[in-house]
Amino acid sequence: MLCSPEVIIRVEDLVYSYDSVKALDGLTFEINRGEFVGLVGPNGSGKTTLLNCLCKLYTPQEGSIHLNGHNLKDLTPLEGAKIYAVVPSEFPADMNISIVDTVLLGRHPYFEGFWWESEHDEQIVSGAMERLNVLDFANRKLGELSSGEKQRVLIAKALAQEAKILLIDEPVAYLDLGYQLEVMEMLTRLADEGVTILAAMHQLNLAVKYCDKLIVLDKGKLVACGKPQDVVTQRLIEDVYGIKAIIKNIPRAGLTIIPLSTSNNGGMFDRENRKERTIGFNKAKARSGRVDV
Ligand SMILES: Nc1ncnc2c1ncn2[C@@H]1O[C@H](COP(=O)(O)OP(=O)(O)O)[C@@H](O)[C@H]1O
Ligand SMILES: [Mg+2]
Secondary structure, three states: OOOOOOEEEEEEEEEEEOOOOEEEEEEEEEEEOOOEEEEEOOOOOOHHHHHHHHOOOOOOOEEEEEEOOEEHHHOOHHHHHHHEEEEOOOOOOOOOOEHHHHHHHOOHHHOOOOOOOOHHHHHHHHHHHHHOOOHHHOOOEHHHOOHHHHHHHHHHHHHHOOOOEEEEEOOOOOOOHHHHHHHHHHHHHHHHOOOEEEEEOOOHHHHHHHOOEEEEEEOOEEEEEEOHHHHOOHHHHHHHHOEEEEEEEEOOOEEEEEEEEEHHHOOOOOHHHHHHHHHHHHHHHHHOOOOOO
């Protein structure tokens, strides 16, 4: 099937089941070229499984995936690597490979015959490393870095791959606040340059602030897809995450989700009262001889 020119990811009726778990249950959606899309949903909703289907690590039992006009089934690994790059959320801790060599691996789809990097490859690698601020530890080993530093190195590797689509699992999970914003801003700039980004993430406020579109999964089903301001409602947050939240348009911050409490907590969680309750609870336990207060 041919995709219209601006649609770069087209997923139809996708089903993926692990032995007893239906992790993706009939997903259908489209993503346009140059969109920065946040893939959100609670733990276990199917985000990682979807990314793994999109990079051909998993073969769906039903449905189809078209990337850049090609049926994913028909792409060889090398053809695929020129279209999509993957940044996983977890990676082996003991990798004994230098940072510069890790990023250089991103150039592998472009090597012909013997692996001998050209000046062009080196320029792209150092450009990607500069963008992610990892040049300073170019010669250190991947296994020696903190999770946040590793994550930046792996995003640099994906950039060096010059793929049209970036599939990123939790890009800011291990990053401090400064780097969270830096990575989100960098991904936004990449999207402006025409790279399509699908990023699974838990930081809803960052997703709302930076993404062009959100895809919301819940128990393997797509429950919403569209612009953040259209998708994020109190009702959706309560239905999907089971929490009460206020959604406010805050000057300079934009649309912001302020979580209040779990739905079964009456809509309010009061820290001070909780302390009093805890002290009262401890006193009662102390009276019964179980704890000191
Ligand atoms: N390797 C696996 N074997 C069996 N079930 C799995 C496996 N990986 C994930 N699952 C199940 O599939 C569902 C979706 O998981 P996952 O895609 O990891 O969700 P998310 O990334 O949104 O947290 C969950 O119910 C999870 O328990
Ligand atoms: Mg996951």
